[in-house]
Amino acid sequence: MSKYIVSSSPHISSKSTTQKLMLDVIIALVPTVIASVVLYGFYPLFLLILSVGTAVFSEWSFNTITKRPNSTRDLSAIVTGMIFALCLPPVVPFYVAIVGAAFAIIIVKMLFGGIGRNFANPAVTARIFVMLCWAGVMTKFVAPIDLSDGANLFSYFTHAVNINLPDAITTATPLAVIKGATGNPVEGLSALDMFLGRIGGSAGEVSTLAVLIGGLYLTIRRVIDVRIPLLYIGSTVVFTAIFYANTDFVGEYVWSGLLGGGLVFGAFFMATDYATSPKSTVAVIIYGLLLGFITVIIRKFGSYPEGVSFAILIMNIVTPLLEKIKPRVFGQPKKDFVLIIKNKQAEREAKKALKAAEGGVANE
């Protein structure tokens, strides 16, 4: 044995680790968590803690039962738990958070091989799963707490097991309003309210401002591939403008579609999931554009007012196909499609000629 460590080069490695990347995502989610508390009180935070706790416990127990090394230290379960809780409506029965977080970790993540192997974003898939299980609660949104009205930040705890929220405290999300609108879709809604989050919607998605602060942090720290959210948001804007071009309120549809739903949150925190987003430039462009396209199609023609989570799930599943588009190796010539087609044709003709010749021999 040598007294020196012998290994093949490189002998140094960057400071970046999986744990640090996940910690960065957690930090980026903090403004959104704060916004949810300011808007809806402590109940969404309670759901978040439940969800994170369940996520970490599920991963730990899965590893223990299947005799795998403990992987919770990479913090990715916490990220999943947080993102899932933040895309729930602010008031849902507490067990929705528990079931969803467990589904995200065990079914979507761990059964497919753990971190980096999940076929779709666990949080998005879990959200869709609980939406199918509890459609009633998942489509009822409460209004932000109005402190001047005698309510306090703990008011919503009274509905912790309530499947049917009283109509008095519920409100429609901007996208639901828009879907039913006949005239001006944003009658009575203001862009500033939407930007700050003073609207009905999922706890973490309503405040575009808070999401953008986190998104900016992730971009500066180079944690995410910023092309994905930019392309997604950009293409949603463009497709909204195209699909609503025949109405008199194109501008209104565009900004309400941009700020009123879960688009910005989904674009920065869910569409950028490492395992389920493509890497090469061409694939990223297709991925971003199709995300926007599917979102707008569902919003306009689907029965749900919001399409972000479905769009992300669908594109997650398409990603392995997109990954087949390989980047061109440095120094390799550009693909000449005309030449390829010509070669294929020549090949086919040669085969035909060969067959004809063989046929001739057989005939003789």
Add this chain to the structure above:
Amino acid sequence: MAKTFRRGTHPPTHKRYQDFPLNDFKVPDKLYVSLSQHIGAPAKAVVSVGDSVKEGQLIGEAAGFVSANIFAPVSGTVSAIVKLPTANGGEADHIVIDNDFRYEKSFLPILSDPTKEQIVERIREAGIVGMGGACFPTHVKFSPNKPVDTLIVNGAECEPYITCDCRLLLECAGEFLRGVKYEMKALGVEKAFIGIESNKRPVIDLLKKMCPSGISVVSLITKYPQGAEKQLIYSVTRRIVPAGGLPADVGCVVSNVHTAYAVARAIEVGEPLYKRAMTIAGKGVMKRGNFWMRTGVKHSFIYDECRGSVPEEATRKVISGGPMMGFAQATLDATTTKGSSALMFFDKKQTDVSEPTQCISCGRCIQCCPMNLLPKDVDRFILRGNYDEIEKLGVMNCIECGVCSYTCPAKRPLVQSMRLAKKEIKARGAKK
């Protein structure tokens, strides 16, 4: 405007010692001169035990076209020919010379105003090889079978810690530039570019002042692997060496800075190549910096000279070359060669011992690969043993710069997988 290539990464540069002058390193009593200091066939010994030799005398003769002459680094007596490990993991015959400390010299004749053929012949005679680390015999490079119009001198020195080329340029700029002129003449080209990373500002300023017509200094962005041949050619000329091709395919020849200096010495002084500038670095030793080092000095001698008061247990890893592409040493028995640009003694803190974890598919290896390959996919297929898929991924183009492994947050051994894939595919190709 500083030029650059696409992708790559930014390891910490650690270039503190570029401000400290080159000193002569102490010469040991016994020197072990390797006969295999280059790529190609090992040289053939032309001295035998008991012969007395002079400094600069031919002791090993090139065996074939791709091979290089070896010279005695000191005067003295040949006391043995032994097998020793080489710094890059092989084994070779070493001629042992007992130093008589008289330094009697026996150089080649001086050439004044040499012709093209004379220069190439002198490069061959003087045993000059590419001194960036690969040690490819320079006379082969300077006999291209395709027309070339550009000489690129590689002064990027993109490896962390290494500063010997930088010092050489600052202290011997005149000789270096004349060396570049000789190289241009040998190739018959009109223009030459000297590519230098922008963290060597004083060098760029000095050379810009001194450059004769035809030679231009190109400031390059400090980024790893700026000094990789294909990346350097792209940075400087925007020409893309075709996959599987050589620089000559795009009319370029790349020469190392130190090689150009050695060419000037061989022509103007008649000094063959047996001495070079070398960086000693790492926290395992006290005496660090840049030194004139003769070939054939044992690593153990360098360590004893430099260690000072640092305890022996402190050194955890010994690397010949830079930390990105150098070779870790199991023992200190290997010796310095023409390609020894650096020797590093890393302590516990500098030694990377991170364990690989599961790939998170973040794509950093893909975003940073200067050759635009897919290291994470190769790694995945290697673990499955699926070589049919790997062959489609163009791994043979990998330059093994190590950027993928460096940037990986999961600390996966990606470049190691690439190497394995290359080896396996070569073996399969041979079978077919």
